[in-house]
Amino acid sequence: MATLFQERFDCRKGDLPCGWLVERNSDLTASGLRLGSGCIELLSAGNKFIPVIPDVRDCRIEFKVSINYLMGRSFGFLVCFRYDVRRRVGSAVRICCSEESALTIEVGRMVANRFQAIATN
Numbered sequence: 001m002a003t004l005f006q007e008r009f010d011c012r013k014g015d016l017p018c019g020w021l022v023e024r025n026s027d028l029t030a031s032g033l034r035l036g037s038g039c040i041e042l043l044s045a046g047n048k049f050i051p052v053i054p055d056v057r058d059c060r061i062e063f064k065v066s067i068n069y070l071m072g073r074s075f076g077f078l079v080c081f082r083y084d085v086r087r088r089v090g091s092a093v094r095i096c097c098s099e100e101s102a103l104t105i106e107v108g109r110m111v112a113n114r115f116q117a118i119a120t121n
Contacts, residue, residue: 005053009038023048023085025113039066048080065095074098080110088112 011018017035026032026046033049034041042049067075076096083090094106094115108117 004056004059005051007040007051009035009040019052021050021052021085023050042077048078048083050080050083050085067097078110078115083110 005019007017007019009017012035016022016033017040020033020040022033024047028046030043032043032047034043040049061079061081063079065077074097076094078092078094080090080092083092088110089112090110092108092110092115094108094117095103097103105121106115106117107119108115110116
């Protein structure tokens with residue numbers, strides 16, 4: 001399978017990495033995304049960060065995630081795929097954890113920026 005997108009962390013547009021679309025869904029003026037040392041740092045909730053790739057019928061996605069527990073013991077994020085930017089719908093995996101509960105992974109749909117769970121671990 002050909003590689004369509006690989007973040008090399010060497011191109012910037014201001015504080016943002018090149019090749020990413022920010023879909024703003026929050027009232028924050030900052031994007032909430034910046035280039036770190038060999039990584040992309042998600043700093044605040046609300047916006048979607050979408051790698052700009054050609055439309056594909058099927059693909060494999062590989063990525064690594066680490067959580068900075070010094071910033072807080074509760075977190076949650078969505079990985080959207082088969083996402084249509086114009087219609088704002090697609091599939092998603094939601095990963096979340098709080099101090100009160102263990103790690104939860106849910107599969108579902110994104111519709112108008114709302115997650116609808118289909119299955120939970």
